[in-house]
Amino acid sequence: MLFFIEVLIGGLLAGVMYSLVALGFVLIYKASGVLNFAQGSMVLFAALSFVSILAMGVPFWLALLLTLAIMVLLGVVIEKVVLRPLVNQPQITLFMATIGLSILIEALGQMIWGSQVHGLDLGINDIPFNFYGVFISQFDLFAAGCAAVLVAGLSLFFHKTKIGRALRAVADDHQAAMSVGIPLKHVWTVVWAAAGFVALVAGLLWGSRLGVQFALTLVVLKALPVLILGGFTSIPGAIIGGLIIGATEKLAEVFIGPYFGGGIENWFPYALALVFLLIRPDGLFGEKHIERV
């Protein structure tokens, strides 16, 4: 029983990490209707940049700031060069453009910073601490804490600030937003910068876990089931979706996996998401899609 709880908590905390990546997706989708497949490479790029800047001897906080600046710059460039020209194209075209973007960013990162695996040490002790007989990783808790702060901050941002409201307007209808005077360009720059920031946080956390290497881009593939469950436009949905995916994935792997020789976690989240889709085609928290004829 204790073992079950341990696995469950481990899964939930892993799920938090997925949520972080999914958050970046939700941000961009909410504000521009684009499903940004490049989020994964942005996570990698952020982590790589940070680690390499650190390795050059730059102090921790300065390195963080510099990386953030780089991510913001990246976002601005992406918005200007890729998204602006594609502004009226169907969603699928934009999605494919982001796939191209993900290849590009990944290659760019490795061209600039080299392709060796880097270790990343955030200075957090990973000695698990004992909570009534259940072992919980300190690192995972820290990650959960970061995620909580991030989510709270983002929710505040979207619902309480003027820019946040503008973002929601833009996500709903670009043309209508423009016609009430919302400057699209600025809005999207802010959004991509925010997504870049989220990517940075995710990159740092994942990087310390897995080491900074190209496998980070594959994390995006785990984010998709999260988005399906949680809906593409909901911040709380991304969190809850992430928790569910993380938990069920771990539980399935540990308890069902041995019957099949393991490896279930690759497709289980997708199968779960699929079953879910059949029952609720718009996700847990997603907006109901009504077609008018």
Add this chain to the structure above:
Amino acid sequence: MIYRETGQYKSNYGTDEQIFPIRQDRIGVMIILAVAYLAVPFIGNDYWFSAILIPFLVLSLAAIGLNLLTGYAGQLSLGSAGFMAVGAFAAYNSMLRIEGMPFLLGFILAGLSAAAVGIVFGLPSLRVKGFYLAAATLASQFFIEWVLTKFPWFTNYSASGVITAQKMVLFGYAFDTPVSRYVLTLVIVTLLALVAKNLVRTRTGRDWMAIRDMDVAAEVIGIPMLKTKLLAFAISSFYLGVAGALWAYCYLGTVEPQAFELARSFQLLFIIIIGGMGTIVGAFFGAAFIVFFPIFLNLFTSTVFAGQLDPGMLSHLEQFVFGSLIIFFLIVEPLGLARLWQLGKQKLRLWPFPH
């Protein structure tokens, strides 16, 4: 001036409905086919057959398969390589376990097995659309990968996981030279391409395109959603299955799951985007691009950078340019090379006059 239709009158619908109604197009296609069938086998060398022409043909076939589903029927699929894998393994296992199985029949079984799996994974498309469907197709990709690697029955309990493809023998003739494999692939691909073109210009294709463009209206006209979507999945997967078998038998010589991973699915998607979604000829354009692009880039960088780049850097650069090209294409001509080709032909109608 060369490309004028002047003087080409159609006196019945039959001639108007043919695949190449313009005489110049017919002549052009005849020439290409003649060169491909009659000249290339004699003037080509082994490297060209094995490393360029065969992969080009097989990728074109796979791209046609994906295009039928995504370009014509509008169902986005990110799991196409999974169906290729089903085909390759189905061919292998049928030839292994059934005594005297002719390899061509094995290929047909490859297509049919892939079609069956395709129908199963196509069922969600009845409830789910767009990105959600794409995510569902990823489920098929990962699941198929997992099944084929986890259950040793498929690889005949091979210790290394890599299996050699059996020999292809027809009436005593063995297709084991690059030339013979090239001709075999060429025949299969041209036949299936013709079939695809037929499907697409009849009611089958129109029903698919109707669903793609506006499915509610399609339903109102009387087009059955269920049958039409599942048919798209089935036929598309059939093509992908045969392509997978060809890839294993005529190109690689081995049957391995690694050849059919997610990267391959994305590669096929790029082929149809760059080549032109919703066209048959676009599959060939896109596949040619994918096959020749690394070669050209290699030539370019080795002449310009003359050995200053290490292979790792070169492959990153290749990826960088590739990613940029995809974005470039999507911005400049979302309808792909096929559209550029069409526009070129339009210009040719007027040449040498400007307008």
Add this chain to the structure above:
Amino acid sequence: MAESRHLGDIILKIDHISLSFGGIKALIDISFQVRRGEFLAIIGPNGAGKSSLLNVINGVYHPQTGTVTYKGETRHHMPPHRAAELGIGRTFQNIALFKGMTVLDNIKTGRSLKIKSNFLMNALWFGPARREELEHRRKVEEIIDFLRVEDIRRTPVGMLPYGLQKRVELGRALAAEPDLLLLDEPMAGMNIEEKQAMCRFALDVNDEFGTTVVLIEHDMGVVMDISDRVVVLDYGKKIADGTPDEVRQNPEVINAYLGVGH
């Protein structure tokens, strides 16, 4: 015009149809009937529920209560493709053409129900598939002639001006040789000449082919001129049902349009 026409039995009967979306009541207890060969106009202010009514008739919306009786069979609702099979054709207010296809192909899709070849025969082309394609092409060309769109048959519909798109959509609906044709504001946004052409087409379809036409329209002149009967909707309710003259003089109808006292 209505007096000398030979109208048949009742082809469509709407019985106490009510439709709501969440809290919004789109249709409230609507009942009326249409005879074979009739030309019926549905009018009313914007938002009165006219399009929703058409959507109920051909199965796109499911009413909460009430039935639709078509060709003698009474149903609570039926799937849209079944409606098509039974001979109900439809055009839409916001054009529902297949933007990726040419005019010719769009109209051909209207024949889809009637083409019997399966995919295997289509794959072969030569033989039954080819024969059917050419036979149906002939029929489609008749419609193209009728609607006078010969010179644009190979143009992708997305590139056509609005008026021509509406005409092509009519062609697609006609291709199925419907018994009942539902037209949702087919003349919206057109100039005088285009309107006259559309009127002519609608009337010819009704006169020559005997197709029953149910038409939603805003232009009063058109409605009074060409319809046999008029049904007036306002805020989801039916407020009048009769000949154009009767309806024109109905005080409730006048109030609805002039917005007096709601």
